[in-house]
Amino acid sequence: MHEDRWLPAQGLEESAILEAMENARRGDVDWRGGRLPGFYVHFAGDEVDRIGKRALEMFHATNALxxxxxxxxxxxxxxxxxxxxxxxxxxxGTASITSGGTESIFIAMKAAREWARSNRPEVTRPKMVISHSAHPAFDKAAKYLSIDVERIAPRDDFKVDMDAFVAALDDRTIFIAGSAPQFTMGVFDQIEELASIAMSRNIWFHTDACVGGFLSPFAEQNGHAILFGISG
Incomplete structure (x- = not known):
């Protein structure tokens, strides 16, 4: 085993620890630059950064449990x-704070599975239907929760192919989801239409709004129409 993989027999002085951390981050991207594709790192300014660090210092030893x-x-x-x-x-409505997108999706699917066990007990092998554009965390959660996943290819504009989506629904389907917007393309699925279909078929519906969804209200406040229900 390489020497660096062994737990050190002796601790380091503070200066050595800080130097090691400084050296380690030299290859990291410049998250203050603004454009950081694929990562949830947002720089809101020096003042916000400073207050965030202060808050972390004040509450780092607390436990939300x-x-x-x-x-x-x-x-x-x-x-x-x-x-x-x-x-x-x-x-x-109600809400809780999670550690990130994967945990949020897992909790939503866990709630859906428990709901189905109570409200649709005839389903012994549950299934979910989502677009290929939906977040990969749905598959992660489905594996642990023993839920089959059927993904449907999106349209050329990356929205849900509604005809193919509806055709994939069957008596085992307990969960469907739409993205607002999708993680990779930034396109809004037909949320209202999907929700209406779910309600008519007694299926749990989840809107994955994630980070982009929290930008949408401010875009709306600045005069941009957020069209959740347009399928054309």
Whole structure:
């Protein structure tokens, strides 16, 4: 085994630790530059960066699992969730904060599976139908949750091929999803149309809004029409 892979017998001085970290990040991309394809790193300015570092310093030892011990974290989660719901024009509803997109999709699919077990107990081998443009985390979650996945090729404009999508639905389908927007193409699927189909067939529907979805409300506030329901 290479020597660097062994746990060091002796610790390092602070200066050596900082030097090692500085050397390690020399090959990293410049996330302050603004254009960073494929990564969720956003630089909102030096002031936001400074306050974020200060907040991390103040709360780095807290644990959101212990809301009784750390009511501050429970308050922050509630406030961010409420703000997010208001941005999405949610009438009521609830929310929680996860560690990232994969966990969010996993939790949504877990909720769908448990719902189906109670509301559609006749389904013993559940299935989900999504477009090829949907996030790969759906397949990750499906593997752990024992849900079959059928992906449908999108149209030439990357939106959901609604005819092929509907044809893929069957008695085993418990879950469908649409992207708003898709992770790679930035195109909005026909969310309202997909939701209507799901409601008519007693299927759980999930909108994967992710980072792009949080940009949409501000684009709307600046006069851009966010067309969730257009299929043509």
């Amino acid at each position: 212990g809301s009784g011990a750390f009511p501050s974290i429970k308050r922050f989660e509630r406030e961010v969730a409420d703000w997010s719901l208001s941005l999405m024009h949610a009438d009521g």
